[in-house]
Amino acid sequence: MRVFRLTTVQIALIFAVLFFALALIYSLAVPIFEGPDEKLHYPYVKHLLDTGDLPVAGRDLLVKQAATQGPLYYLIAALGAFWIDADNMETLLDYNPHWLNSEYRGFPDNQNYIIRSPADRFPYQGAARAVHLSRMVTALFGVVAVVCTIFIAAELFPQQGWLAIGAGSLIAFNPQFVYISANVSNDATATALVALSVLLALRWRAQLLDWRHILALGGLAGLSALTKLNGIMACGLVILTWLIFKPGELPYRALLKPILGLGLIVIAISGWWFWRNWQLYGEWTATSIHLSLSQQGTLGLGDMLDLWPEFERTFWAAFGRGQIRVDEWIYRLLHWGALLSLVGMGLYVARNRSKDELKGVAFLAAWVALQIGLVARWFSIIGSVSHARLLFPALPAIAILGALGLGQWLPQRPGIRVLFATGLSAGLLLFSLASLVVYILPVYTPPPEIQRSEIPPELAEINLTYANGLRLITARMPDQAVQPGELFFLDLFWESVGQLDKNYSVFLRLLDKEGVVIAAKDTYPGLGLLPTRDWPPGKLVRDRYPLTVPPDFSAAPLVAEVRAGLFDVRSETRAGLPAIDRTGQEITPTIGRVKIVPATWPDPQPTYPLTAQFGDQINLIGYDLACNDACDLTLYWQATGTPAADYTVFIQHWVGGDRLAGFDGPPRQGAYPSNWWAGGEVIVDSHPLPALRGGNLLVGLYRLDTGERLPILATEAHHQDNGLLVEVPE
Secondary structure (H helix, E strand, O other), X not given: OEEOOEEHHHHHHHHHHHHHHHHHHHHHHOOOOOOXXXXXXXXXXXXXXXXXOOOOOOOOOOXXXXXXXXXXXXXXXXXXXXXXXXXXXXHHOOEOOOOOOOOOOOOOOOOOOEOOOHHHOOOOOOXXXXXXXXXXXXXXXXXXXXXXXXXXXXXXXOOOOOHHHHHHHHHHOOHHHHHHHOOOOOHHHHHHHHHHHHHHHHHOHHHOOOHHHHHHHHHHHHHHHOOOHHHHHHHHHHHHHHHHHOOOOOOHHHHHHXXXXXXXXXXXXXHHHHHHHHHHXXXXXXXXXHXXXXXXXXXXXXXXXXXXXXXXXXXXXXXXXXXXXXXXXXHHHHHHHHHHHHHHHHHHHHHOOOHHHXXXXXXXXXXXXXXXXXXXXXXXXXXXXXXXXXXXXXXXXXXXXXXXXXXXXXXXXXXXXHHHHHHHHHHHHHHHHHHHHHHHHHHHOOOOEOOHHHOOOOOOEEEEEEOOOEEEEEEEOOOOOEOOOOEEEEEEEEEEOOOOOOOOEEEEEEEOOOOOEEEEEEEOHHHHOOOHHHOOOOOEEEEEEEEEOOOOOOOOOEEEEEEEEEEOOOOOOOOEOOOEOOOOOEOOOEEEEEEEOOOOOOOOOOOEEEEEEEOOOEEEEEEEEEEOOOXXXXXXXXXXOOOOOOEEEEEEEEEOOEEEEEOOEOHHHHOOOHHHOOOOOEEEEEEEEOOOOOOEEEEEEEEOOOOOEOOEEEEOOOEEXXXXXXXXXX
């Protein structure tokens, strides 16, 4: 088959090279052990190298439930890395204590599951080098899956020359398949062996009674079963190709011998593995022991249908351990593309008259349906749909059907469909590259080292030293007020002044006036990417930390205090380390303040409305006064700008000409100083008072440092001595 003078072999070669290059770049960009279950898959490889024996689930703790997986992929990976001394593996399995499980976050924040070691930097050392070589083995199997997909498309649809390009793009440039193929994982191997089994069964369908071919297909299917449990479907797919594509003159009863022979060969190759499972765990598939060693739950069919959008997301792009996602609009675009393809397949079947091509569609649909059934069964007992990679053994069929369905919306002219397939390839290749550059790399890229000249000169010095090794030079608070539920960032400028002996965590606390924690953040510097043990003396970093005011926070407006410091997360107490200032004194590590305002400012309805202008920036627009066993005075201040000073409210009780008592205090009990107010804000300021009877309250504002009262510039209410007169009921 030729497409614009390209043969199928040439098309396959182009896609193979591009895919392998992508997988290699992904592999180099993603730190070791960050892939899904890579922290289990590589220890399986190392266990084989160290002991020459297979791991046992429940006994070999580093391998855990991965010990129930077939050994073929791990044996091949071990052959690629046997010559490397990987005894430092456990030191590289340094888990990030601040990792936030698989929770999705819209910005990089402790999404690295493992604390990266200097050994995991090119040219890599020890186990890190072995992991990267094992990843290359995975990538090669991914290449086999891509190439087989292209040839299967050409085999089933020889008249649809453009389909090889379209199908190749949907598997080779699916970012999730690239990502899985760039990690130590047996998923790409299972996909490759299933696809190769199908391709050869299709190629040899005219010689299906040839025992040499049966032996080869049985060997492939047996190896597939030794790779992953879902790989056993290769045997069923080979039989299905025989049933659907057998020569017309051959009776079905003639298939009994090759089917029996195929089954015997598969049992001969993989039967020992299932027998071992029975001997060790009392079951052929080791499913129960696998589930007992991993998180599990249950899902019904309705639950799985409700979670279908999540399944779609993880099919296309869910990196790291599932928590690194692309923008939602991309998922929606892919969703609509899938729907268009599905409807297009309906159109293709309705108007196609080629019996051979319809057989091809039926076979591919059965392939997908079989895999979906297996995956749905697994999801129902594992309690999660976030592992769409389990569908990848059917990815070749999905890619071919997907491209074929999309092509039905185009004119039947081959040139147009070739252009479409080429454009699809370019778009998906760009998607794969963008997934890496825009979404994956920022997660694993630590803040760069800066020069002292890059510290903004307007920031006040803090200069607090912790553990004789790390100094907080200064900090930048948010420029704008924040609201409940709003995410904001703090910039801290750290300098290494000595070699630290361990990885310390940074703590940030947002406190109200009473010291109650409003928001908190604990993390290694660099949001998990800059462990302090690796900082050389003199290193200077601008480190950004996210905080969120709780959505239900109701105490605004107020000015919150920010405290920061270091602690040892692995210690029993997790107590903060002493913060030492320039003079060598230990002090409270307050580094700044943050203004928190309500999402909606109150609409004041004072019992006694009035207008009194205090100075240039503050109006009193009314008050409430209620007296029973005690009194409560609520003042409604409105800022017309930002006041020049932090004013104190004076409240004096006068009867006749005698001052009986005074009740001075800051607005809102000091939670929201007046020099933080902004134009348009309405501050509800309550002052509890003792029981008062008769006379008047004189209310106003003054500066505590000078005693100077803020003048009343305009009011129609009674006032004297720059204070407003409020009548106290008898």
